[in-house]
Amino acid sequence: MNNRIVRMITGLALGFLFSILTYQSVRAYTCLTQETDCNAGSSISSWTASQAVSYVRTAQREPYQLGGGWWNPNQDQDAYDPIKGYEGPDCSGLVFKSWAMSYSTGSTAYWSWNKTHDVHGPYQATSFYGGCSGACRTLCGSSTTNCSSYTLSAGDAFVGVKQYLGFDNHIVMITSRTAGGDYYVVDSNYNGYGADGGGSYYNGWKETTSGRADYKNINGVKGIRRNPW
Amino acid sequence: MKLTFSSQLKNRLLPWRDFALCLLAGVVIGVVTISNGFFAQPAHAAPTLDLSRFDDEMNPAIYVDHLSPVVVKEGETFDLEFVLSCAYIDIFPDCSPNATILVADAPNGKFTPIQLKEDNQSGSPVWKTTLVAPMKKGQTVEYYLEVFEPQGKVNVRYPSSGTIQVNVVETFTEVLVSPSPEITTGELVLQLPWGNNESSVGLFEDETMIAGPGAFATSTKGEIALQDPVNRRVLLYNPESDTFQSFPVHLSDAGDLEFQTDGSLLVANFFGEKTDGEESIVPQLYRIKADRGAIERVGPIFARIPFYITKDASILNRDDSLVKPMNAQGKGRSRDEQKNDRGKPPLGIRWLDDNRSRFSDPNAGLAIEISSVSPSGFISHFVKTNDGYVIVFRSDVMHVLWLDREGKLMNDTTVKPELYTEWNPYTLVKVTPNGDVWYMNSTLDGIAIYKITQP
Numbered sequence: 139m140n141n142r143i144v145r146m147i148t149g150l151a152l153g154f155l156f157s158i159l160t161y162q163s164v165r166a167y168t169c170l171t172q173e174t175d176c177n178a179g180s181s182i183s184s185w186t187a188s189q190a191v192s193y194v195r196t197a198q199r200e201p202y203q204l205g206g207g208w209w210n211p212n213q214d215q216d217a218y219d220p221i222k223g224y225e226g227p228d229c230s231g232l233v234f235k236s237w238a239m240s241y242s243t244g245s246t247a248y249w250s251w252n253k254t255h256d257v258h259g260p261y262q263a264t265s266f267y268g269g270c271s272g273a274c275r276t277l278c279g280s281s282t283t284n285c286s287s288y289t290l291s292a293g294d295a296f297v298g299v300k301q302y303l304g305f306d307n308h309i310v311m312i313t314s315r316t317a318g319g320d321y322y323v324v325d326s327n328y329n330g331y332g333a334d335g336g337g338s339y340y341n342g343w344k345e346t347t348s349g350r351a352d353y354k355n356i357n358g359v360k361g362i363r364r365n366p367w
Numbered sequence: 368m369k370l371t372f373s374s375q376l377k378n379r380l381l382p383w384r385d386f387a388l389c390l391l392a393g394v395v396i397g398v399v400t401i402s403n404g405f406f407a408q409p410a411h412a413a414p415t416l417d418l419s420r421f422d423d424e425m426n427p428a429i430y431v432d433h434l435s436p437v438v439v440k441e442g443e444t445f446d447l448e449f450v451l452s453c454a455y456i457d458i459f460p461d462c463s464p465n466a467t468i469l470v471a472d473a474p475n476g477k478f479t480p481i482q483l484k485e486d487n488q489s490g491s492p493v494w495k496t497t498l499v500a501p502m503k504k505g506q507t508v509e510y511y512l513e514v515f516e517p518q519g520k521v522n523v524r525y526p527s528s529g530t531i532q533v534n535v536v537e538t539f540t541e542v543l544v545s546p547s548p549e550i551t552t553g554e555l556v557l558q559l560p561w562g563n564n565e566s567s568v569g570l571f572e573d574e575t576m577i578a579g580p581g582a583f584a585t586s587t588k589g590e591i592a593l594q595d596p597v598n599r600r601v602l603l604y605n606p607e608s609d610t611f612q613s614f615p616v617h618l619s620d621a622g623d624l625e626f627q628t629d630g631s632l633l634v635a636n637f638f639g640e641k642t643d644g645e646e647s648i649v650p651q652l653y654r655i656k657a658d659r660g661a662i663e664r665v666g667p668i669f670a671r672i673p674f675y676i677t678k679d680a681s682i683l684n685r686d687d688s689l690v691k692p693m694n695a696q697g698k699g700r701s702r703d704e705q706k707n708d709r710g711k712p713p714l715g716i717r718w719l720d721d722n723r724s725r726f727s728d729p730n731a732g733l734a735i736e737i738s739s740v741s742p743s744g745f746i747s748h749f750v751k752t753n754d755g756y757v758i759v760f761r762s763d764v765m766h767v768l769w770l771d772r773e774g775k776l777m778n779d780t781t782v783k784p785e786l787y788t789e790w791n792p793y794t795l796v797k798v799t800p801n802g803d804v805w806y807m808n809s810t811l812d813g814i815a816i817y818k819i820t821q822p
Contacts, residue, residue, distance in 0.1 A: 142385055145383065145385055145386040145389070146385050146386065146388075146389040147389070148386065148389075149385070149386040149387065149388070149389030149390035149391075149392075149393060150389040150390070150392055150393040150396070151393060152390055152393060153389065153390040153391060153392060153393020153394040153395075153396070153397065154393035154394070154396050154397045154400075155393070155397075156390075156393070156394060156397070157393070157394045157396075157397025157398050157400075158397050158400075161397070182460060186490055186491045186492065187489060187490055187491040188450050188451070188452040188491040188492065189452060189453075189456055189460075191430070191432075191450075191452055192430055192452040192453055192454050192456055193456060195430065195454065196454070196457075199638065199639065199647065199648040202575070204574070204575060212646075212647060213425075213426065213647035213648050214641055214646070214647050214648055228575075250460055252457070253457065284763070286742065286744070286762055286763065287721060287742055291488070291489045291491075292432065292450060292491070293489070293491065304577065304787070305575065305576050305577050306574050306575050306576075308575075313432070314432040314450070315434065315718075316434075316686050316718075316745070317434055317435070317437065317686045317687065317715075317716050317717055317718065317746075318686065318716050318718050318724075318745050318746035318747065319718025319724070319744075319745035319746060320745040320746075320747070320761075320792070322672060326575070326576065327619050327620055327621045327638050328571060328576055328578030328581075328596060328597075328619060328620040328789070329596075329619040329620075329638045330596055330597075330599055330617050330618060330619060340571070341575060341576060342619075342638060342648075344621055344637070344638055345671070345672055346621060346637075346672065347672065347674060347686075347791075347792075347793060348790065348791065348792055348793075350576070350578075350620070350789035350790065350791075351789065351790060352763075352786070352790050352792075355744075355762055355763040363489075366490075367489055367490040367491075
């Protein structure tokens with residue numbers, strides 16, 4: 139085979155390889171990066187409150203990460219990911235995915251989100267507090283009242299802002315009720331410095347009784363529900 | 368000379384022209400291949416479910432949320448409702464569990480299957496049936512659930528072992544509670560500032576949370592044990608010597624401590640740790656023996672939602688079963704041992720609505736129905752004491768009721784706990800066997816423990 143043919147075959151192969159590798163790396167990046175829809179989620183026709191409850195429970199014993207939107211549901215802390223960052227959703231990211239909300243602000247359409255993809259959604263706790271631009275509604279609570287005399291259901295959420303909570307703006311989902319009439323919620327807990335005694339995270343999700351604040355009885359904390367539930 | 372250089376260059380580059388053209392062609396072929404979907408995700412074959420990722424105790428394949436009626440009156444009609452949801456909706460988004468309840472209305476009676484009916488509540492399916500309590504004093508209604516989900520081919524029994532028992536009583540001792548009495552304050556027993564020295568407790572504050580002690584316990588000798596997760600220790604106060612002892616251990620703010628009858632102190636981290644032999648984070652139990660020598664790890668607690676430690680070394684799990692993580696020799700028990708030997712809480716509670724709750728002590732043949740003029744809040748404690756019972760209702764205040772052994776209301780009082788750090792109404796309030804109620808406040812300055820003596 140003469141040199142010309144060797145060069146041509148090599149060129150062809152390298153060109154093909156270049157395009158495939160470029161595609162794969164761009165695809166890997168865009169599919170794992172926040173605020174993209176590439177394999178992170180898909181439109182679905184329905185989603186119930188009980189499905190939201192099973193979804194939110196998968197975050198149990200996973201880390202909390204401010205601004206985060208992904209977790210590997212293995213009840214353990216995963217290693218730092220160079221593209222997605224540290225594992226763990228924050229409160230609004232967890233409720234956004236669990237409620238199967240659309241990335242389109244205010245839309246009540248349902249989207250199924252892959253837990254391991256870093257998608258936080260457009261809503262912060264304050265956006266939930268303000269009604270999610272129409273995607274959720276307030277059932278109880280205002281600046282001068284609380285939710286003590288209102289019965290919330292599994293899949294509803296408590297949301298509060300710092301002014302009333304004492305700590306930062308926060309949202310937690312209700313999973314069920316206790317025999318004593320209290321609520322079970324999935325809330326973040328202080329966990330020392332690392333579940334393994336040497337890790338870096340101090341704040342992890344757990345299904346618990348009441349949560350870490352008396353959400354039901356704090357004036358200014360609202361009980362909210364996803365629309366159209 | 369110029370032409371010679373140009374032609375030399377041309378002669379040198381000419382062979383690479385084919386290479387460049389082929390490189391370009393390769394890129395074009397690659398793009399065409401990609402755009403034709405050759406490298407897209409292959410169409411999924413029918414998904415299969417790896418059941419090994421689930422276990423009945425910590426991580427069930429199908430969640431069953433259910434509140435037992437606990438105690439009903441003879442001939443009373445009552446509903447049983449179950450919410451079923453798949454933990455594997457990521458694989459089968461349309462999973463649709465259905466269930467059959469098996470009911471027996473006599474001890475050792477035959478279980479009869481009843482197909483549950485699906486009802487829609489707030490957009491979610493609820494499986495329910497209605498039963499009538501038998502007209503026979505002292506009888507129980509027992510039941511369990513068999514759940515099947517066809518897509519994942521998953522069978523689940525609820526509860527995973529044993530049955531749920533509803534106590535049938537002839538009548539309730541009726542108690543009417545007036546609106547909460549005027550707010551009082553207990554007697555201050557111990558006050559500690561925030562800090563990390565011998566006689567202080569740790570405070571953690573950042574933009575997302577404020578954390579401090581999430582539990583305390585008191586012994587019959589007057590000792591006070593405090594969970595101090597920020598300083599990674601248990602702090603033990605001895606009132607006789609007015610000294611503190613520190614026991615280093617990694618804790619979360621979710622946990623509890625409780626003195627046992629043998630004088631030892633059990634300490635639980637309900638968030639948990641990953642230990643040898645476990646693939647995930649599991650709640651952990653520790654013990655400080657009566658000689659107060661050192662804190663030692665007992666082992667894991669296989670409870671999905673632990674509430675608190677009891678005085679007989681059990682953990683109340685999801686308010687309907689008792690997990691026993693430790694054997695009589697003080698050693699940790701295996702997952703199977705904990706699963707196969709679960710207990711039932713000796714006392715039953717059932718909140719019916721804002722103004723009505725039921726309480727039962729089947730061993731004493733007692734059933735109480737409490738009605739309140741104003742909303743009572745939820746029930747955080749129902750404890751049998753030396754003289755009767757103590758009930759604690761929580762709303763924005765803490766309403767404590769003392770009842771005698773027949774269930775008659777003897778006294779009540781109201782306090783308003785103050786919480787700067789996180790709250791836990793179950794582990795920051797303790798009822799002692801002599802009927803005293805202790806509670807912890809937290810403020811900007813530190814923590815304070817108060818005692819309300821039984822009137």
